[in-house]
Amino acid sequence: MKRPSTSILFIYGLIITLLAFIYRDPYSLLLISIPNAAIGFALGFKRARLIVILLLISVWGTFLNAVLVANHGPIVCVWGPLVIRQGAFQALVQIELRLLAIAGAALVFIGTARPEEILRDLEAELRLPKSITFSLAYALRLIPLMKRDYEEIMLCRSERGYHRIAYLPKDVKTLLLPLLSIAYQRAIWAGITVELRGFRKRKPRYRLPRIGVPEIIVLIWLAVQVILPFAMGWAQI
């Protein structure tokens, strides 16, 4: 079977992200998080291991935050000196399910769409302005380049005796100054080169999004995630 069109997948990801912010009850959140995460990890894990790692790290951050700001209601468990109440537990579950849904939808998109199609389809089918699609493309180009800059700067900072983790203002400066100065120089020349290659003349050719069997399946599955929580009376907006 053909892969669903990139623009339909983009719309799918966008709506799931919106739903993750709209839904509050655990059942609705479970409906959009578990299946999307399962499909997303199956499709996109290889290309986006970092998202999984960040998600795991976020559990601890969210937990601490929930204990600090929402630790009220009946006691759920006692962990040494730490008393965890229902409010904190609910907040943790709610936020993590939201993040899981967003990460899952992002992984479905990353794992299914081809890089060479993303920008062209977003421009032609969703009619995004060329300045936005170019910025997206350039960001995709720059991320590994800035990662390389970051690694080189970290090595140089270690040689020069600065803290590996930048927590003091001075450390932050020694990290950001070279990173931004180099990126600025690159941006100037990138601007010149795209203009010399006719970017200002670019006229996108629009077309209707492709709607075939794969796209219909994606849209039906999306409709289920939108309608079911309301039909079942779970959704509290």
Place this chain on the structure above:
Amino acid sequence: MLKYSIAAAGYTEGQKIIEDVKGELGEGEILVLAGPSGSGKTTTILAITGVINNLLYGWVNGEVNLNGTNPLTPEGFEEIPGLIGAVLQDPDKQLVMPTPYDEVAFTLENLGYDEKTIRRKTIKTLKRFGLDEKMYSHVEDLSGGQKRRLTFASAVVHDPKLLILDEPSANVDPWGIREIRGFIQESRKKGRGVLIVEHKLRYFLWENIEIHVYRGGKQVAKLETPLSREEIKMLMENGIDAGPSRIIDVRGGRDKTVLEARSLTIGYSGNIVAENIDLRVEEGEAVAIIGRNGSGKTTLLKTLAGGLRELDGQIYINGKQLLAKERMRRVFYVPQMPDYLFVEQSLEAELREASKKTGTPLDELVELIPWYNMNKSTSPYRLSHGQRRWLGIVVAYAYKPSVILLDEPSTGLDLHLFKMLREAVEKLRMRGVSFIISTHDPRVIGEMCNRAYLLDGKRLHEINRYKAVEYLEKEAGLSLEEA
């Protein structure tokens, strides 16, 4: 096809960068603008293409006729992308799309080609430049040579009348230079005009080439190949590398080993880059490591500096075996782009910071920089190419390492700047600092180093300096007579 006469041009009102430059280029002809860094070569290109006045808010007084179009007018500037293909000095600044396919197709999409033609032409061009198998890989997964080829592919995919090359040999190893020479010859045969900005002129001295020599923003001479001895001498005096490689006597070390690697294996987890490396450096020595882009020179330097862990083997500094963390600062790595090292917004603050961090007296550092007073309030990022390299070495020196590791230090340096670099290294060698220099520049081996090693096929072996220079020149496609 191209005719220009520019009385003056600059980036800010009232400030001339170039003055009285003229030229003409026909189909199948090559024109080289040669001169030291900052002499106005790139500005001339930006003026000819209308970039200065149409994009950079600068000004141009003069006339340009490119195939009947005047790029200095807004209407003419609109036509420029269809007429020219440009290759800039640094591929990382030029490549703007995530994959090679996108990069090449971008030009055609902008110019309004239909989808079928875009696909056909893009794939054909990528094949021609040997990039079809990497068509959908991320650009960052390409080697340095492949990135350079990609810049050429995206510059010629729309079959432009004029090809503009800004220092095409910078950031390229001799194997890459050979390819570039081939692409230029091919373009010439296809009837394209080729305008080259370059100070490594000796790689581009074919017959019937017109050379315009630049100095201080002015065109000071017009030459044509073949060049006479006097002309070559004049070019060399202007900081242009037009003569043969030199191999001069370079003082050796002081018979005391400061760094030794024994049976060293380098690489990343699960990926061995080179193995069984034996390397020895004496106090005050400068040793060159040569090899293709991607052969592992940088990995070796980073491993010696402690930025990467050795996979196997031992590294001794002053007779003591040290682990990666302990090596850092005793061996100081200066990256190919020295900007990574700088942490302050002025030269003065940069040296103060280095002095504060290391305890090395500020005066001692200032003394090593003859151009300090003129530039002390300039941002390190705004210094010239050669000055930034010089500053990088001085910052490294402040940490009093036994060995300084330089990664491709001569990239983009004209002859004057190269002499500055050589001088800086020589000064520190006199003070007992040793250098390991990763390079594919014959000048570095012939004039700065007293020994050379070749990293090839995952092995490092010592090579005679004369052979090393000959080897690099031959791989660049120069006959021994040319070299």
